[in-house]
Amino acid sequence: MNFDDTPQEAEFRSIARKWIAANAPKEFEEELSKSSLGRIRLARHDMVEVGKAWQKKKAEGGWACLHWPKEYGGRGATPIERVIWQQEEGVYGKLTQPFQIGEGMCGPTVMAWGSEDAKRRFLPKLASGEEIWCQLFSEPSAGSDVAGLRTRAEKKGDNWVVNGQKIWTSGAHYSDYGLLIARTDPNVPKHKGLTMFFLDMKSPGVEVRPIKQANGMQEFNEVYFTDVVIPDSQRLGAVGEGWSVSLTTLMNERMSIGARLATGVPEMFEFCSGLMLEDGLAIDDPAVRSKLASWAVKASGLKYTSYRAISALSKGERPGPENSIGKLVSGLMLQDIATYAMDLEGTAGSLTGTDEEQANGQFQQMLLSSPSMRIAGGTDEILRNIIAERVLGLPGDIRVDKDVSYNKIPTKGR
Amino acid sequence: MNFDDTPQEAAFRAEAKAWIAANAPKQYEDELRKASLGRVALKGANILEVAKAWQRKKADAGWACLHWPKEYGGRGASPIERVIWQQEEGPFGRLSSMFIIGHGMCGPTMMAFAGEEQKRKYLPPLASGEKIWCQLFSEPAGGSDVAGLRTRAEKHGDEWVINGQKIWTSGAHYSDYGILLTRTDPDVAKHKGLTMFFLDMKSPGVEVRPIKQASGASDFNEVYFTDVRIPDSQRLGNVNDGWNVSLTTLMNERMSIGAGVATGFPELLDFCNSLMLEDGPAIENRAVRSKLANWAVKASGLKYTSMRAISALSRGERPGPENSIGKLVAGSMIQDVATYALDLQGAAGALSGPEDAEVAGKFQAMLLRAPGTRVEGGTDEIMRNIIAERVLGLPGDIRVDKDVPFNKIPTKGRA
Amino acid sequence: MGRLRRCGALCGSATKLRHCLRWNFGAFRSFTEDSLVGMRDVPTSLQKWLPKIASGDAIGTLALFEGKGNPSPKAVKVTANGGVLNGVKRPVADGAIADFAVVAARTGSSGRESDISLFIVDLKAGGVEVKSLTNIDLTRGQAEIAFKDAKAEPLGAPGEGWSVITQVLDRAAVLMAFEQVGGADRALEMGRDYALDRIAFGRPIGSFQAVKHMLADMYVSATLARSNCYYGAWALSTNAGELPEAAAAARISATQAFQHCAKNNIQVHGGMGFTWEFDCHMYYRRANAVALGLGSLSYWEDALIDRMRKKNAA
């Protein structure tokens, strides 16, 4: 790992920088730079539309999914170049939020398991943001234990007929395609009866119902499937191999979630630098400093941990489960930071509206949104299990459902 | 619960106060006041002797184990009176540390399971500190999982013959008696083959070897048993019912450990009150205050929680597993407190003068002793399990050793 | 004892009624019952309100804060002159539904606490403009109240406002701490129940130590808080000299417990906990709003050490 650019990297950086300077939607820079977790909204524009336009422009300039091969809409760039791009893209990177699941999880899964035809047909449009993808894994009774899912896919001739329900599907309401894992055999142990598909979200029988989140927004959904027909050509991997396929997705999820992780630290630092407390600037207060310092080193630790992962990647190594620490650390930290920022605002800290808000209400939104960071894409507890088991080599939990046929597993606690 | 004394309580308090003023070994007051976790020592005096003398004096006047019945060496006092006594005894209470296991655990177990004659014989000298007792439960292979112990007891006529090893036995080196949990049947499930005894620590075949602790001190020991003979009359409870008997002991352990549990907070507050940092007294620094306040409310929370338990006790209710919180909270708190005290000393660069070295020594001892608090008498994790299962009603851990004969349970983690 | 039982009951019912108690009501009641009775002249205007508060026909509130920051006489900018008030108070709890407010206003400029006096203002009268503010707790309103030459009647002696406010805040802190403990207990109970019912990997999630221990820690903080609250209640009900310290301890402990339990209750609920439909977020919102309502945790931490120190010095 080296923290200086090599001459080639410096060259790449300057090209990227110039292109961004010439092409980025500057009119949103200010708003984007003020947005943080739970609060990426543009006052007078539809975020998805603006995002699509920027993504399209990037794709035309060869800057979309730049680590992907050219034939699938990328640039064939190295992992380091991708990081340099992200650094330069800066606040505009926040516009890529609707594409993250597609780019980070669905794309790589299709890349690994799809036919050549499928890859050429779907990946370039995914990269350019013309088609948005979502991930249809979790179900009401299967989140952490996603292999416990019940959505059924039954073979009828050359097609599969899908019935069931998914939940917490982020972005399903604006998605064009989805990656779907379903149960194709309920009579074998639960990990063995799953199969992966992708499908057109406009297929007859797909019904998307937005769910209102705890923070008041509606970014995730319930998705119901009633006799939805999926051609067998849209199967990814062999029948019954869905679990292995999903591991590709989930491993990529961990990487992509880790990459642009929000920690709340830069916002907090800025906030404390400008906030007047009764007897001086917050940043001069020893209690504030002590907290800021412990958060600051966590944030820098995470940043350099991800650099180390990227450096490993660029040496051809596979990113390991150590990347699970990113979300684990930052989820809790965001929550603590938001709480403390509001504490510093004092009695008015709980106000949220537009004119009475404090620091634009960003910490109030952060507080309300941060619990999801500790749950989505693997809960804190599951991430700790992963670290303990896959990094440290400790034994797995005792499993009571392992060799049991799926339909014999209990479904109720009491 | 009421935080004011009733008239009777006030009278009791006045009596205790007057007696203590007249009888306590005042020459040690200062030193005892300054002592804290990991650091109860007296310069130029043998603490064991001083402690025994004080306990004896208390016993003669009816202030030893005062909640015990009179016929067993106590005073028949109420739980509240006991607390009042403890409050009044103050720093002199630190002299009872070597009796805590006997008074808190062995005594109650004897009280519940020994014969009347034995109780009259053994309990009064235990109360008066003439005889010290220890608890021989833990083994190298059975700590949290004490029911996994292997020390064997085999019946030979009217006697039992003991072979095996105990470990971490606090005070075994100065103890006269011990309560001993053994395996009497290895062919049944592990909780079902245990039996409890008490024994004379001077019995032939008992060998005590002190263990040096992480803190440098040696308060606990390994105890080896080679063909040690115990008469069947010293069995407590039925053969193979030792697990149930041990639960009495452990429940009392939790209560007695929980009662006066050290948090380190008073010491830290004192320290911060006198410490000067670069730009003023530590106590005026907002970062210090914030930490102090957090610990202050934990310490007071513990204090009032134990008062609530005592209040329940005085209403005739049994103290529940909720008392597990005392040691759980205090253990990691005292560790954090000590770490922070050292941090503050570093910041002030004040480790030199004799006064400061004195204080520094105190928090260092605390830091080194604190890990033991988080382990002894049930680790933090076991305490959380107890709270989760017995207070909140959550399911127990999935057990792989439950209905398996003891001698079929694996003994190694990795091949 | 009787009073303690009442506090215990308050705690329990706060739990069951989902905290329909309004803090300012609690604060105000203690304010009227205890503080004012000791004051020299109870103005006729207050006498007019007292029976209505008791019967529930009128809601009173305390208008103290003026934006960012914590309770402090320096932060009071609203002025009182010639029987009228001018300036803006925010946030004022339940300001939009209250009928009258006790307002802390500036009557001097010496830079001391004695610059602050209390007034009673009929919020339905002229010169008062009330605007609702949004806040993270959707079940408890906050408002901004602007006074433009609003008629006000003095409450208590001039210059004694801040000392009364300090006492009211301490009393309110104890009462509110019971609400917080009730909230913490309820969040714990919700988490516990969900952990018993929810199956993952073929077993109740409550059988995983990660979940069990999380709940055990929630129990610990709720228990410590409850014990501190009982002490606070004792100090409050006996007017003990320990009240300032006991109130701060109850406040800090209960604030932490409620925040801790509410946040981990969501965690135990996983994705369900992050939906609007489940009540978890209501507790999370309330816990974090109530943590600021009487001054932030940092403020009370500072106050506690100050008070302990003063006691030590005495």
Ligand SMILES: Cc1cc2nc3c(=O)[nH]c(=O)nc-3n(C[C@H](O)[C@H](O)[C@H](O)COP(=O)(O)OP(=O)(O)OC[C@H]3O[C@@H](n4cnc5c(N)ncnc54)[C@H](O)[C@@H]3O)c2cc1C
């Ligand atoms: C904002 C948001 C966006 C999301 N987007 C998507 C999406 O786009 N697509 C999708 O498929 N899903 C999505 N999810 C779902 C998410 O992946 C699940 O919520 C998550 O995996 C947790 O599953 P669960 O909600 O069923 O919780 P559960 O699995 O029921 O967990 C409940 C609690 O039990 C604990 N627990 C469970 N198992 C264990 C164990 N073995 N050991 C210890 N503790 C355990 C958990 O840590 C948690 O505390 C999203 C969720 C959120 C909150």
Ligand SMILES: Cc1cc2nc3c(=O)[nH]c(=O)nc-3n(C[C@H](O)[C@H](O)[C@H](O)COP(=O)(O)OP(=O)(O)OC[C@H]3O[C@@H](n4cnc5c(N)ncnc54)[C@H](O)[C@@H]3O)c2cc1C
């Ligand atoms: C200062 C001191 C004094 C002592 N005095 C006495 C005494 O007088 N008499 C006596 O009999 N014993 C005594 N002990 C022993 C003490 O009771 C044991 O050390 C304790 O019960 C832990 O057992 P262990 O050391 O075997 O640790 P282990 O049980 O091996 O525990 C090791 C780690 O594993 C964890 N662990 C174990 N089981 C579980 C589980 N089911 N779930 C989650 N985590 C688990 C523990 O929490 C711990 O972190 C003393 C110990 C100390 C430190």
